[in-house]
Amino acid sequence: MSGADNVSVQGGGAWTRRGEWLEAMPGRVVTGAADPQAAVDRWLLETAGMPVKLHARLRREGGIQWKGDRLRLALFPYREAGIEPVWQELEVLYEDDFCLVVHKPAGMAVHPDGSGSDTTLDHVVAAHYAASGGGVAVRHIHRLDKDTTGPVLYAKNEYAQLVLDEDMREKVISRRYAAIVEGVVPPALKVIDAPIGRDRHHAARRRVSPGGQSAVTLILGREVLQGGTSLKVQLETGRTHQIRVHLSHMGHPLYGDELYGGPRWGLTGSSRQALHGEVLAFSHPWSKERLEIADPWPEDMLRLREELDGGTIG
Numbered sequence: 278m279s280g281a282d283n284v285s286v287q288g289g290g291a292w293t294r295r296g297e298w299l300e301a302m303p304g305r306v307v308t309g310a311a312d313p314q315a316a317v318d319r320w321l322l323e324t325a326g327m328p329v330k331l332h333a334r335l336r337r338e339g340g341i342q343w344k345g346d347r348l349r350l351a352l353f354p355y356r357e358a359g360i361e362p363v364w365q366e367l368e369v370l371y372e373d374d375f376c377l378v379v380h381k382p383a384g385m386a387v388h389p390d391g392s393g394s395d396t397t398l399d400h401v402v403a404a405h406y407a408a409s410g411g412g413v414a415v416r417h418i419h420r421l422d423k424d425t426t427g428p429v430l431y432a433k434n435e436y437a438q439l440v441l442d443e444d445m446r447e448k449v450i451s452r453r454y455a456a457i458v459e460g461v462v463p464p465a466l467k468v469i470d471a472p473i474g475r476d477r478h479h480a481a482r483r484r485v486s487p488g489g490q491s492a493v494t495l496i497l498g499r500e501v502l503q504g505g506t507s508l509k510v511q512l513e514t515g516r517t518h519q520i521r522v523h524l525s526h527m528g529h530p531l532y533g534d535e536l537y538g539g540p541r542w543g544l545t546g547s548s549r550q551a552l553h554g555e556v557l558a559f560s561h562p563w564s565k566e567r568l569e570i571a572d573p574w575p576e577d578m579l580r581l582r583e584e585l586d587g588g589t590i591g
Contacts (some may be wrong), residue, residue, distance in 0.1 A: 279287075282350050283372055285291075286469075287324050287326075287565060288324070288325065288326065288561070288563065288564045288565030288566070289324070289325035289326075289563045289564060289565075290302075290564060291324050291564070292315040292318055292374070292563060292564075293514075294353060294374045295349075296353070296443070297351055297352075297353045297354050298349045298350065298351055298352070298353070299323075299349070299350045299352045299354070299374070300347050300348065300349055301318075301347070301348045301350070302347055302348070303317070303320045303324070303529065304346075306320055306516055307346075307348070308346050314343060316410045317348060318332070318336075318346075320329055321341070321350075323562055325563065326438070326440065326565065328507050329438065330438040330439075330445075330465075331435060331436060331439055333590075335350065335351060335506065338351070339351075340352075341444020347510070347575065351435050351552055352434050352435075353374065353434055355411075355412040356412060356414035357411070357414060358406065358407065358411060358413070358415075359414055360389070360399055360400055360401060360403045360404040360413050361400060361403070361408075362402075362403040362404035362407040363396045363400035363401055363403070363404055364404050365396065365401045365402075365404070367379055367401050367402065367405050368380035369405075370428055370570050370571075370572060371570045372447055374433065374434075374562075375403075375431060375432070375433055375434060375436070375562050375563055376426050376430065376431065376432065376437055376441075376561065376568075377430075377431040377433055377558075377585075378401065378429065378431070378557060378570045379398065379402060379417055379428070379431070379525060380426070380427070380428060380429075380572055380577070381398050381421050381425075381426060381427060381428070381429045382426060382575075383423075383424050383425070383426050383549045383575070383577070384423065384424060385397060385398055385401075385423065385447065385548070386398070386415060386423045387399065387417055387420040387421060387429055388420065388463075389506060391532070393403065398417070398429060399417060402415055402431060403415070404477040405409075407426075411432055413434075415431040415432065415433050416431060416432050416438050417429055417431050418428070418430040418431065418432055418438070418441045418442065418445060418450070419450065419515065420447060421554060422521075422550070422552070422580065424533075424549035424550055424552075425454075425550065425552045425553065425554065425580035426504065426552075426553045426554065426572075426575050426578075427452075427454070427551075427553050427555070427557075427572050428554050428556075428557040428570050428572045430557060430559060431560070432451070436562060436563070437562040437563075438476065440562035441562055443558065444519060444559060444562075445515075448514075449559065449560060449568025450557070450558070450559045451511065451557070451558040452511065452515075452552070452554060452556070452557055452558075453497065453510070453511045453555050453556040453558075453560070454509070454510045454511070454512075454513050454520060454533065454552055454553060454554050454555060455507065455508070455549035455552070455553045455555045455574060455578065456507070456508045456510050456520060456524065456531055456551060456552050456553075457502075457505055457506070457507050457508070457532050457578065457581055457582060457585065458506050458508060458524050458529040458530060458531050458532065458539075458551075459530055459531075459532065459539060459540055460503055460505060460506065460528060460529050461501055461503050461505075461506055462496070462499050462501075462506040462508060462527075464499070464527050465495050466496055466527065466583055467495065468493065468494070468495055468496070469493070469494040469496070469523040469524075469527060470492075470493045471485045471490045471492060471526060472483060472485065472486060472487060472488070472489035472490055472491055472492055473486065473490055473492040473516045473517070473518075473519060473522050473523075474486035474488055475489075476489065478502065482518075482536060482537070482541060483516070483517055483518045483522045483535065484520075485522060485523070485526045489516075490514075491514060491518055492514045492516045492519050492522075492523065493512075493513035493514050494510060494511075494512060494513070494520055494523045494524075495510065495511040495512075495513060495578065496509070496510055497510065497511055502582065502585040502586045503585060503586060503587065504584070504586075505530065505532065505585050507582055507585075508524075509555070510524075516557055518536075518537075520552060521534050521536070521537050521550060521552070522537065525537035525538055525539070530551055531550040531551050532547050532550070532551040532581060532585075533548060533550045533551050534550035534552075535548070539551075542577075542581055549577075549579055553572070553574055553578055554568065554572055554576060555571065555572060555574070556569055556572070557569070557572070558570070
C-alpha cells in the first residue's frame with residue numbers, strides 16, 4: 278500500500294509549493310503533540326499516505342522539516358527529463374504540482390519503443406516543461422495503443438509516481454473507453470472474462486488463450502447504430518490490446534482494426550481502430566480527492582458514428 282499497513286488513508290489536504298518544497302499545515306494533530314517530530318511521521322504515513330521508502334529517504338536527507346505550524350517536504354527537486362524534448366502541440370486536460378493528464382492523438386506511441394525514430398507522447402510532454410526551464414521529469418503511469426486516442430496520466434514527481442503506480446497495481450485508477458464495433462452487440466453481453474496471451478502465429482497480435490493472463494472487460498452501455506454498435510467499455514485489467522482482442526473474440530471487432538478483423542471506415546478513410554478513452558478517474562496522490570478527467574470524442578470517431586447511424590458505411 279501507499280502508506281502504513283492497516284490504515285485508512287485520508288490525504289494531506291491543501292498544499293502550497295515553494296520552489297522545491299511543499300508546505301502543508303497538518304493542524305493540532307502535530308501542533309498539540311508532545312513530540313511534534315513523531316507526530317509528523319505518523320501524519321505523513323497514516324494520514325497523507327506517504328510511501329514508506331520515500332519517507333525514510335526524506336528523513337535521512339533532511340527533506341522533512343517542521344517549523345511553527347508548517348510542514349515542509351522536499352518533494353519537487355530539480356530532475357533531468359531523461360528524454361529529448363520534441364516541440365509539438367500538446368492538449369493538457371488537467372495539471373497541478375503532482376499530476377499531468379494529456380490527450381494522446383492517434384498515430385503516436387506513449388513512449389519510445391527502442392527504434393529511436395518516432396516522436397512519442399513522452400517526447401512532447403518533455404518539451405512542455407523544457408519551455409519553462411526544465412527540471413520536471415514526468416513519468417507516464419499507463420499507456421494507450423499507438424492508434425487509440427484518449428487521456429494519459431503522468432506523475433510529475435517521485436511521490437506521485439510511487440502512489441499512482443501502486444494505485445494502478447491495486448486497480449484504483451479507472452479507465453472508460455468509447456468503442457465502435459461491427460454488428461449488433463446483444464444487451465446480455467456485459468462482461469468479457471477471457472485470458473489473453475500472445476499469438477504464436479503473429480508477433481504483433483494477442484489472442485484469447487486458456488494459458489494467458491487473466492483479462493476482464495466490462496460493457497457499461499451500448500447504442501445500436503444502423504451499421505454497428507457504439508459501446509462504453511471499462512477495463513478491470515490492462516492487458517495489451519485487451520479491448521480489441523476481447524471484442525473481436527466475441528464477434529464484434531472494432532471498426533478500423535485490421536489486425537483483429539475489423540472493417541475499414543468507409544467514408545472517413547481512417548485506418549485506425551475506433552477506440553477512444555472517454556474518462557480517466559484516479560485519486561489524487563496527495564489530497565486523495567477523486568478526480569474524473571473527461572476527453573471529448575475526436576472528430577474522426579464522431580464522423581464514423583454519424584455515418585454508421587445514417588447507414589452510409591459500406
